[in-house]
Structure formats: C-alpha cells, structure tokens
Amino acid sequence: MVTVFLSLGSNVANRRRNMWEMRNRVSRFLDKPVRVSRLMETEPVGVHAPQPWFLNCVMSGKFAGIAEELLARCQRIENELGRTREKRFAPRTADIDVLMFDGLRIRGRNLVLPHPRMLRRRFCLEGLRDIAPRTTIPGAGRTCSQMHDRMTAKVKAQKIDFIAWRELKNPAVPQDEESSIPMEKKHTYSRSLTPKQASRNALAVGFRSKKG
Numbered sequence: 001m002v003t004v005f006l007s008l009g010s011n012v013a014n015r016r017r018n019m020w021e022m023r024n025r026v027s028r029f030l031d032k033p034v035r036v037s038r039l040m041e042t043e044p045v046g047v048h049a050p051q052p053w054f055l056n057c058v059m060s061g062k063f064a065g066i067a068e069e070l071l072a073r074c075q076r077i078e079n080e081l082g083r084t085r086e087k088r089f090a091p092r093t094a095d096i097d098v099l100m101f102d103g104l105r106i107r108g109r110n111l112v113l114p115h116p117r118m119l120r121r122r123f124c125l126e127g128l129r130d131i132a133p134r135t136t137i138p139g140a141g142r143t144c145s146q147m148h149d150r151m152t153a154k155v156k157a158q159k160i161d162f163i164a165w166r167e168l169k170n171p172a173v174p175q176d177e178e179s180s181i182p183m184e185k186k187h188t189y190s191r192s193l194t195p196k197q198a199s200r201n202a203l204a205v206g207f208r209s210k211k212g
Contacts, residue, residue, distance in 0.1 A: 001031060001062040001063060001064045002062065002063055002101060002102035002104075003060060003061070003062060003063075003102055003135075004030070004060065004061065004062075004063045004070060004098065004100065004101050004102065005058060005059070005060045005098075005099040005100040005128065005132070005135075006026060006058070006059045006060070006074065006096055006097065006098060006099060007056060007057070007058050007059075007095075007096070007097045007099055007115075007118075007121075007123070007124055007127065008022045008023065008026070008056065008057050008058075008059060008094075008095070008096055009054045009055065009056045009092070009094075009095040009096075009097075010022070010054065010055050010092065010093055010094055010095065011044065011051060011052045011053060011054040011055070011091050011092065012052060012091040012092065012093055013082065013093045015052075015054075015055045016055070016168045018055075018081055018093055018094050019039065019055050019057065019168070020168065021077075021081055021094075022077060022081065022094055022096060023036060023057070023059065025077045025080075026059055026061075026074070026077065026096065027059075027061070029063070029073055030059070030060075030061030030062060030063060031061060031062035031063070031064065032061065032062070033061065033062075034059065034060070034061035035059065035060045035061070035131040035132070036057055036058075036059050036131070036165075037057050037058040037059070037126070037127035037128075037130035037131050038057070038126070038127070038130055038162050038163065038164070038165075039055060039056075039057050039162070039163040039164070039165050039167075039168070040055070040056045040057065040123045040126065040127070040160050040161065040162055040163065041053055041054070041055055041056075041160070041161040041163055042054045042055075042056050042122070042123045042158065042159065042160045042161075043158065043159040043160075045120075045121060045158055046089060046117075047089050048089065051091050052091060054123075055163075056123040056127070057127060058099070058123075058124060058126075058127025058128055058130065058131060059131075060131050060132055063101075067098065067101040067104060067106060067111060067113060068110075068111060070098055070101065071098055071110070071111050074096035074097075074098065075096075077094065077096060078092075078093075078094040078095065078096055081093050081094035082094070083095070097115055098111065098113065098115065099114060099115045099118050099124060099128070100113060100114045100115070100118075100135075100137065100138065101113050103136075103138045104138065105138050105139055113138070114137060114138050114139060114140075118137075119137075119140070119147060119151075119155075120155060121155070121158070122151065122155050122156065122158040122160055123158075123160055125144070125147060125148045125151055125155070126148065126160065126162075128144035128147075128148070129144050129145050129148040132144050133145035133148075
C-alpha cells in the first residue's frame, strides 16, 4: 500500500452534503490511518467568471492499487454526485483531485503527479500542513510544512476561512441557497497554524476508515 493525498471541493448545490458524501465515500477505499484537514471556505482561483465560493479539504490514507485506479475511483464519485465536465474550471458539485501518490512523479495525458497546481492553491498547502507537515513533496525536496511557509505573497493573499466540520451541523438538510455566497462577503481569513498546532490538528481531525 502507498500513502495518497486528495483534495475535495464543492461550490454548487448543497456544498455541505457534497463534502460529507465525498469524505465518506473516499474513506471507504482508503485504509487507515485516514486523516482529514480542517474544512475551508475559499474564493475561486483561476476562474474566468464570478463563481460561488468553495468548500475544500485535504485527505490522506493508504491505497492498494495504481494511481490510474485511484483517479478512476475519484471520478466515479464526482459523477455520482452530479459533476459535469462541459467546461473547464466551471462550478462543480464535486471535485476530487489526486495531489500526491506516495513519491510517484507522473506526467501523463490524464494524470500529472504531484498535482501541477497544488503549490499555487493556498487551501492545498494549508490542508497538507494540517495532516502531513513532515511529508516531503516529490520534486520539491521540501516538506509540506516548509512549502507552506514558503508560499508566495500571491498565494497567501488567496481568501480563505477555516471551519470546524461540526459547524456543518446537519448536511442532509437542503440548503441549496447556501452556495450562493456573494463575492464581496467579508471573511475572517484565519491565520495559519504553527507547526505544533498543525501536528495536533492532524490527530484531532483524523478518523478511522470504513472498509467497503
């Protein structure tokens, strides 16, 4: 088995329910220890038109299979949750990216590892530091914590708010309107954790996987 890292995101329909569904379904094919970062609400980056804000998190766990199989399983979950692929970078109900697959480096047509935009997304760096601060990023030669501390001013300026999973309350309650966050919404943009806090957080947010 190898250790894999995934990012999860949703910015349309019932984002809360989508995040819970992705987290639970992914945990079924990951073996322990499965870890989940803080939940984050983030302003879309690199899009061509205004979009609702995303809910995001990063997960890790053990996987028995090849990278292409992991990608296929993630895409299957996206499809089951209503993801459409008519336009690149369009709003999406479910978005699951493979960030890292152990120490593997791939540059294929459908899969590039590590994920090429991972280090340009603040939520990825925050989430990786939450759950794996000492893991070395393939090709970077530095740990997740070190790359977090070296993020550029442009990446650090990306708007983000940290949320406890328990604050989602009941994700099954229809809340379609909650994804329509105005772009001018004021956020608190919580500060990053210290390395010691990040290590404690990784233990606090981890949970036992359910095989299925």
